[in-house]
Structures are given as C-alpha cells and as structure tokens.
Amino acid sequence: MEFELKILGSASATPFLDRHHTAQVLTVNGTPYLIDCGEGTQRRLLDQKLRPQRLQTIFISHLHGDHFFGLFGLLGTMNLTGRTEPLRLFGPAGLDEVLTTQMRHSHSQLNFALEFTAVDTTAHQLIFEDKNLTVHSLPMRHRVPCCGYLFREKPKRRRLLADQLPDGLVPAQLTALTQGEDLLDEAGQVLVRNAAVTAEPKRARSYAFCSDTLYTETLANLVQGVDLLYHEATFLDDMRERAAVTHHSTARQAGLLARRAEVQQLLIGHFSSRYRDLQPLLTEAQAQFPWTSLAVEGLTFSVAE
C-alpha cells in the first residue's frame, strides 16, 4: 500500500506566478491527509483530481495566511457539495474562532461536524491516531504558535510464509502468528514456532513536516531516522540573518538538520519569491545532505514498503 506525499504548493508568503502556497497531501493506504491549506488549495486538489470529500483529516501548522487561507473555501465547497461526514481539523488555538467569525457573518452553517482539536504547539505529543498511523506534534519556533507534524505508520504485523504454514490453522491462530506468538498445544508445548512460519513485518514508514521554523538543532531528536523529512528552506544561507529575524530557515540549515537526524530523504520548500531559480537552494542543501529534493508543485514522493 502507498505512503506517498503530493506537493500542492512550494511558495512562502508572497505568491509567485507558477508557485502556490503551502499545501500537501499525504496518502497512506488509500487515506489522504491534508497538511496546511494555503489560498487556492481547493483548486489544486481539483487539478490533481483529489476530491475534497475524501479528506477526513486536516492538519494546519499555524495561522499565517499562506498556510490556511484556503481552508475557508475548502470547507464551503465541502458543504455545498453535500458533505455530511465529520471532518477532523487540527491546528493552533484560535483557528476555530477565525472560522466561526466568518461563518457567523455569512450566515453559514456546516451540514457536517467539524471536529476541531487545538494543538499545543509547544509540546511533542500524540495528537491523533487511526488505523493507518499516529500523528505527533512537533514544536516549531516561529513568530506565532506553530507546529509541525510527525506521521508514523502503525507497527505492522509479521508476514505469514504461506509455504511454511501447516494445514488446518484457524483464523485466530493465523492472527496470533502475525502478532509474533508461537502456537501452543493444550499442554503448553510449542506446536508451531513463530520464527519458522513468519517473516519480519514490513517496516513502518514515517514523514515529518516541519514548517515554518527557525533552525532548531533539538528538532533532530524528534525526527530521527524518518523516511521523509520536509523542512522549510525559505532563504539561502547568505540571508541567514534575515531568516533569524523572520523565524525561518535556510537551505543549508535544512540540510544540516537532515544530516543530524539521519533521515532517508529531505524535501525542501517554502521558498522566498526572491528566488526565481531554485537550483542554488537545492545545491546548498545537498552540500550538507545529498539526498535532498525540491518539494515543488505536482511532485509526488513515495516511500517503498
């Protein structure tokens, strides 16, 4: 099953002709999760043939417009097109007030339950879990309360080796085997040894979304070894003072963090509109961490099972 990240926008605050504001869709085993929702995200979803009604969960990092102004329109469209299924929304406190103020003045009422959870942006903790994955908050250091999100697949079960299995096992026994148990007879003696008929489970894949933030070394501990790390890289390193003032990172810093965290792959984005050509940002990050890609519009990054 897929574990796949689709990039809908790579721009930072000032828009740019062919770049859009931050929005990403992580799809895990058929379930899409929307991460951030800059202005125009509903149109990007249409472009990518991702039906908004399929979304069940949305994660917003912070309340700067380039990360959530598309949410108003997306919710409106979900409503107009007949949604009745609940929608889970995670984000900093205040997002609910922004939404309800707007809905009050438009005399709007959602015909579906919007289940908002205010995320403590200063804590690293479990905030959500479903059949596919767990999601932990990642404290970012930005000008407003801001958090990243760490998505981890649930631990998987051991795989049955069909040609090694004895005949006649019942479903409960097969389940026990995928959970790593030996099968015992009534006397408690081993009937089927787990290691003989099962293989190691497929590994649980992971994705860490880190935007917007100052370069923060301790973040490396929280995202250690993830398969995919998205880290903002608003500026080149010759603008690191500007990055510090605005609470953003440079491409070099993103690369450094990926190296420290020993991730498999780094994606950089949230590029300042001053960079028409993104190659220097990529080159700078790759000098620290070779396995870096530009997370630009329309690209999909898959993690193999």
Add this chain to the structure above:
Amino acid sequence: MEFELKILGSASATPFLDRHHTAQVLTVNGTPYLIDCGEGTQRRLLDQKLRPQRLQTIFISHLHGDHFFGLFGLLGTMNLTGRTEPLRLFGPAGLDEVLTTQMRHSHSQLNFALEFTAVDTTAHQLIFEDKNLTVHSLPMRHRVPCCGYLFREKPKRRRLLADQLPDGLVPAQLTALTQGEDLLDEAGQVLVRNAAVTAEPKRARSYAFCSDTLYTETLANLVQGVDLLYHEATFLDDMRERAAVTHHSTARQAGLLARRAEVQQLLIGHFSSRYRDLQPLLTEAQAQFPWTSLAVEGLTFSVAE
C-alpha cells in the same frame, strides 16, 4: 480615457476547473477599482499583470465566501510587498470583524491604513466619490446583507473647439468656458459666447454591478440607462424555483431586467457549476435582451467615450 471592465471570475459558489470566483476590475481613467474578491483573486491579478499595489479602493458585495475569501491573501500580499498607501474598503458590516479576528490570531498588523466603510445594503445612496466617479450602493435581495454598486463617471466639462477660440485667453477663462460660462468684458457684455467655441461634453459613462440577488423589478429604476449592466444569472429559467429559494436569478430574468432598464449592454455571470456549456444561458438572456454577453474570465468590456 478608458472605462473598462475586466472579468476575473464567473463562477458561483462551487468552483470549477476553468472558472474562478467573482472578481472584477473596473478601470476608469487609469484608476483600477476592484469589485468582489473571491479566493485566488490575487493570482488572477498577477495573471492579468494588474499590480495589487495599484488598487486604492475595493468594493465587496456580501460575505459569502465566493465573493470575499481572496481578500485575506490580497491584503497580506499588499502588506508583505511594502504597501504604505491607505486602502479603502467598502462592504457589509461584519467584514471588519472577520478581518481583524484573522489578523489578531496571526499576530499580523497592516503597515497601511485600511479604511473600512460599512455599507448600508438596504439603501441606494452615494457611498464614495473621487476625481473619476461616484459610487452608489444598490440594494440586492440575497440570503445575507448584500449590495451591488453603481459606478458613474463624474459629469464632464464642455470641450474647447481649438479652431474657434480667440487668441490670448488666459487659463482661468478657458476653465470658465469648459464649465459652460460665457466670457464677459468689464462692462458685463458677452465677449466670447460659450456655444460658439465649445462643444457638448463627452458623456459620463456608467457601470452597474448586481450580484447576488433575487430578480427584483424595482432594481431597473436604479440602473436605468447604464452603459454596462452586470447581472448575476446563476441558473437557467427552468430552475427559477431553485433560484428563488437560494435568492439568485436566472438568465431570462437578467435579460428582462436589462430590457426594462434600457441599458446599453448586459453582462451575465455567477454561473452555477451545473452548466458546463454556457451557451444556453446566453441564448436565454439574449431572447429577452439581444445585447448580452457572457462575462467570463479574461474578457474586457470597454465603453467608448
């Protein structure tokens, strides 16, 4: 000088791949006025090479998302790109609260003055005037407080006939002539007869923006004889009951109103996403009023002097 309307969006609430939410730019004598600001309007402005910083005045009809969700991002971009010049904003009461709630939570502060005027959407009255034009509100009948806007060029001065003018007139005398006065000598005798050296002024052009609204016959009195009338035509007339329930109009009703109001040209827009092909809407309106056009993305409608 131009009097020109550029259409940035023709869609009603549910978006559609190649249609955008309502936004229009009326340009009069070099000054652009933005009318409504659906999601993505800042990008449409970029596409049309209209720099947001040139906008001094924005008119919002009502607080349904497809008419103003682009305002958040547009103001943000103006701010980020260094605007210091004041911006005038007209719209229904409540728009200011929606904006300030959002700005409070994003810890944002505009570096320019946003001069908001709450428009009484039930009254037909002068709400704005500058060197180019006057703007009157037009009461709409919609599910929420909503008003259209009537833009009229200021009455123009008489035109001087250069080859009829005597030599030696001073600027103050020329100005008096353009204002329709005769020039008198010290004894009060007519020195230069106005009618002999001036021609009728160019006529003052006008544009009425009417969206969203139930078909309302009395509106014809308020927009009588305008050069350009934009009237919403969300549905075909076979859906007039649906139009009545949702407080919208049909293409036939838009045509009827244009005929009653004896306008020069009718533009229809705000099309329901159920209509992939817009020709039936155009045909239906033209059956009532032949001088009808579809107001679709990218089109510009000019009124000659």
